[in-house]
Amino acid sequence: MADNVKPRVKVPSKASAGEVVTIKTLISHPMESGQRKDKDGNIIPRSIINRFTCDFNGQNVIDVTLEPAISTNPYFEFEARVDQSGEFKFTWYDDDGSVYEETKSIEIA
Amino acid sequence: MKIRTLAGSVALVALTGMATWADPAEDKLVINGEIEMITHTEKAPDYIEGLSEQYSGWHFRDADTRDMERDDFDNPGMLAVDAAKEVWNTADGTEGKSCASCHGEPESLRGVRAVMPKFNEAKGEMYTLEMYINDCRTERMGAEAWGWNDADMVNMTALISYVSRGIPMNVAIDGPAAPYWEKGKEMYYTRYGQLELSCANCHEDNYGNYIRADHLSQGQINGFPTYRLKNARLNSIHSRFKGCIRDTRAETFKEGSPEFIALEVYVASRGNGLSVEGPSVRN
Secondary structure, eight states: OOTTOEEEEEOOSEEOTTEEEEEEEEEEOOOBOSOOBOTTSOBOOOBOEEEEEEEETTEEEEEEEOOTTSOSSOEEEEEEEEOSOEEEEEEEEETTSOEEEEEEEEEEO | OHHHHHHHHHHHHHHHTOSSSSSOOOOOOEETTTEEOOOEESSOOTTOTTOSSEEOGGGGSOHHHHHHTTSTTTOTHHHHHHHHHHHHTSOBTTTTBOHHHHHOSGGGGTTTGGGOSEEETTTTEEEOHHHHHHHIIIIIIOOOOOOTTOHHHHHHHHHHHHTTTTSBOOOOOSGGGHHHHHHHHHHHTSOBTTTTBOHHHHHTTSTTSEETTEEOOOOOOTTOSEEETTTTEEEOHHHHHHHHHHHTTOOOOOTTOHHHHHHHHHHHHHTBTBBOOOSEEEO
């Protein structure tokens, strides 16, 4: 597991029914591309987050494939329409098999 | 294509009312919708002869980059602040102490960054924030000193800046600081390297202009440590000095050298009155 991987998510806690809310996510991760070499000329193995998904009450909102050219600490900002109260579930998949998860609930006010 | 670009730029100038492309952007920085930052003053301190007004480097960056600093969630420098908060509470060294053992919460150091560098009476020399941190580590904690550009060190300076955000820089230049300030000033106006450039040539005579693709700022350091998009990490003041001097094609001084400490005193004083902004976001 890469060091110091920490997901962060910003979702409004309340919304009106049918409102489109902005969601921001960031995960600290080195996103080593696999193209670089160390001091001795050996290739530093690729180690990236390769997939990011967001689900709302079990329904997929976004599903992203990440490629090695994406820089360190990948940040995603996207919008979702909220029709009912529920829970956003965010999942990041690491090359090394680790899966990082975060959830945020939102209420219809 | 060229005509379209031109039309676009004319439209943008008309919209924002900017006099030219090169001027610092007219904009106001409020972080998280609550911390109002002083990023522009109408009048620089009298002892800064070459500047009529002061601008934080924030004004010279693109709108997208400026926006990243408005919200801590969007500011990648905050990752370093979070990391430093953990280190703050972690005991290290033979004394079994952490930063928190003596200082409590990081907020207890509010205001410290604004007066750095500061003459250390007990040691009889000019001290930067990095030197104070290392004194704590070696003398109070019995821990090993951090390197000037170690991630832990830069992160800790970010945390200590973070708790002072919004406070105007107020570095003392008189009394025991005066000789350092004079030396730093002399350096600021000395041409270095094969390109024979002084700090002033770019950051005083030509701020707002472009040097090739780079929009020259006033070289203010109130926003340090700075998260640079180009290297995707936090950068210390001295590593930025080093980069500038290298760009003049000169042999540079080292981080923590007496030359850079003196230069830091002088350059920091040029920003007296601007808010502490670190960790800021730049390109």
